[in-house]
Amino acid sequence: MSGGPKILITGASGFTGLHACRYFASAGYNVIAVTRRDISIDGVKVEQCDLNIKESVLNLIKRVKPQFLLHLAGQNHVGQSWSDPTGTLETNLLSTVFILDALHKECPESKSVIIGSALQIDPSNISAIPHPYSLSKTFQVLAARAWAELYGLSIVIAQPTNLIGPGKSNGVCSVFANRIAEMENHNAEQILEVNNLYAQRDFLDVRDAVRAYEILFRKGISKEIYPISSGKSQSLGEVAKIYKNMTPINFKIKSFEKSNREDKVRISSEKMNQLGWEPIFSFRTSLEESLNYFRRCPS
Structure with missing residues (x-):
């Protein structure tokens, strides 16, 4: 296990999560992968946790005390959001709130990158809601920015396109x-x-997105939203x-x-480009x- 900065990666067994675990481990981070199922991921420590259970999340954060949190876990299938809208809201919104509340209580000095979506919407324009998934991601981003504002946490929002x-x-x-x-x-x-x-x-390679997430840990400004795209x-x-x-x-x-x-x-990555990122x-x-x-x- 690396002696580098400790990073907690949720959704670690997913498409982006596996790439993120490999990338941050190779970059010298001490990676703790969070999964719901009991699995192994080469080269990293795995913590099993149901992020929809508040007490489990609090115990996880109390035990690990990460310096960085990359929150990739979520329900990201539009079709499933139609058949199970409440489950989608629970997974994408409540799990995020449980994590941020636990960070506030146990290690408020940590920095988080929360993964939003290019499909999130302007909450003031309710007629523009295309599906429950976009609604859940919009609520997730609002909650993350609110926790940063209310509790002084360092929380950055990444908004990648189709990976x-x-x-x-x-x-x-x-x-x-x-x-x-x-x-x-x-x-x-x-x-x-x-x-x-x-x-x-707008399609973007997942490995370019993961590189962008690391840059956001180093240079991203709290409460800011950073679109990440191929352009x-x-x-x-x-x-x-x-x-x-x-x-x-x-x-x-x-x-x-x-x-x-x-x-x-047309999605611009100008804010990421200003931080030195290019696909x-x-x-x-x-x-x-x-x-x-x-x-x-x-x-």
């Missing part, structure tokens, strides 16, 4: 990569289904075509939505490494 790269995630690029790998193994019909070929997204807009049709050029499988692309009225996504992974590299991951590790 991609090697590993399993619920993201569309990961879903496409997994499907193509299944086609290559003759385990799936050679059809890639896309809801809307014209839908636009480029890609359509799902473009994603499908790039993948098609990476495989010998001549799969068909099936689209359900025919509308091509999709504006390009280093190309979009094509991220897609290729995602596909290669599922070729090695079929689901």
Whole structure:
């Protein structure tokens, strides 16, 4: 175990969490990974904790007393938020409040980076709420900034766009990569289904996002929100075509939505750029490494 700064990473067994554990461990941090299930993660200490239980969270913070907290845990599936809105609010809002309240009581000098979402909304415009997930992330960010204001905690909000790269995630690029790998193994019909070929997204490699989180620990200003993006807009049709050029499988692309009225996504990372951050992974590299991951590790 490293003798470097102690960092607690929640959601450590997830897509971003595993990348974050590896990155911070290699950078010399003393990483404590928080998971709900009893699992092992190479090179780091794992603490099992249900973040929805207030007493469990308080005991965890009291025991670990982290210098840094990276809060990645949460329910991030839009579809699930429709079927279980209360569970989504509980997971994304209450767990965050339990963590911040425990930090306030046990180690108020620590610094936290809370992961918001590009889908969060202006709370004054209720008609703009697209789904319960965005509502939960909006409440989460409001609570985090309020705890920073009310209790003087150092809490920074990171607002990443759609994260991609090697590993399993619920993201569309990961879903496409997994499907193509299944086609290559003759385990799936050679059809890639896309809801809307014209839908636009800003995709960012997960490893670039994790680097940004470390910079926010060092330079981020409490209560500030930092959008983290590639600054480029890609359509799902473009994603499908790039993948098609990476495989010998001549799969068909099936689209359900025919509308091509999709504006390009424009999310600026200027605040992160001012702190010295720039993305280093190309979009094509991220897609290729995602596909290669599922070729090695079929689901």
